[in-house]
Amino acid sequence: MQTPFSRNIIVTENLGKSVKTSGGTLHILSDISLQVASGESIAIAGESGSGKSTLISLLAGLDTPTIGSINLNGKSLTSMDEDGRAAMRNQLVGFVFQSFQLLQGLTALENVMLPLELRGDKKAKDAAIGLLQRVGLSERLTHTPRQLSGGEQQRVALARAFVSKPAVLFADEPTGNLDSKTGAKIIDLLFELNQENNTTLILVTHDQTLANRCQRIIKLAAGRMV
Ligand SMILES: Nc1ncnc2c1ncn2[C@@H]1O[C@H](COP(=O)(O)OP(=O)(O)OP(=O)(O)O)[C@@H](O)[C@H]1O
Ligand SMILES: [Mg+2]
Secondary structure (H helix, E strand, O other), X not given: OXXXXXXXXXXXXXXXXXXXEOOEEEEEEEEEXXXXXXXXXXXXXXXOOOOHHHHHHHHOOOOOOOEEEEEEOOEEHHHOOHHHHHHHHHHHEEEEEOOEOOOOOOOHHHHHHHXXXXXXXXXXXXXXXXXXXXXXXXXXXXXXXXXXXXXXHHHHHHHHHHOOOOOEEEEEOOOOOOOHHHHHHHHHHXXXXXXXXXXXEEEEOOOHHHHHHOOEEEEEEOOEEO
């Protein structure tokens, strides 16, 4: 079947991010050049502080690099202003933050419905219930994040990221708060959705089982690909 997305959904050239600190310039990422094929699954590994979260924030258009270029689905993300990047995120990207970032005043169901409602989707509720069922939370629809465990919040965040069928799903430690049984179910779900929708998966993970399921592992050390 013809995919509507570019063959290479992400291309970066010599991407770098540095910040000025009181101790001088800190190079968080340097010389990252990659090509990600549409539908590919990639694990990003590396020690704490090696730049994994920063890298996926850049690729998703949530942060801007100091140097280098990012092309997302054939368009230059690095030439766009914040409004342009927001439109690209809205069209193409699902993101699961390391800290979940669910809206505290909304229920699990409302959190998952939100991305679809923002698009004016009339079937937001059915789609959100469907995904919450798939992450095993049909009994928790009306709980707010504070009434959910860490692993439950993580699963709501995954459902929210997947509900709009993004071309690329970025997830920062998607199994980090889950026991091995729940983790295994979530890993299966990630790859089911990867197959069903040709969703490109870019997953930061320390979980070897998850990394091994991915087609490629990118390892970072001190902000460089090794
Ligand atoms: N805005 C910033 N200002 C200064 N330093 C920063 C900033 N953002 C990130 N860093 C530093 O850059 C490095 C990489 O951070 P990042 O969050 O990408 O690491 P990580 O690989 O995701 O680590 P972890 O596995 O602990 O989540 C860290 O040393 C961090 O302290
Ligand atoms: Mg991180």
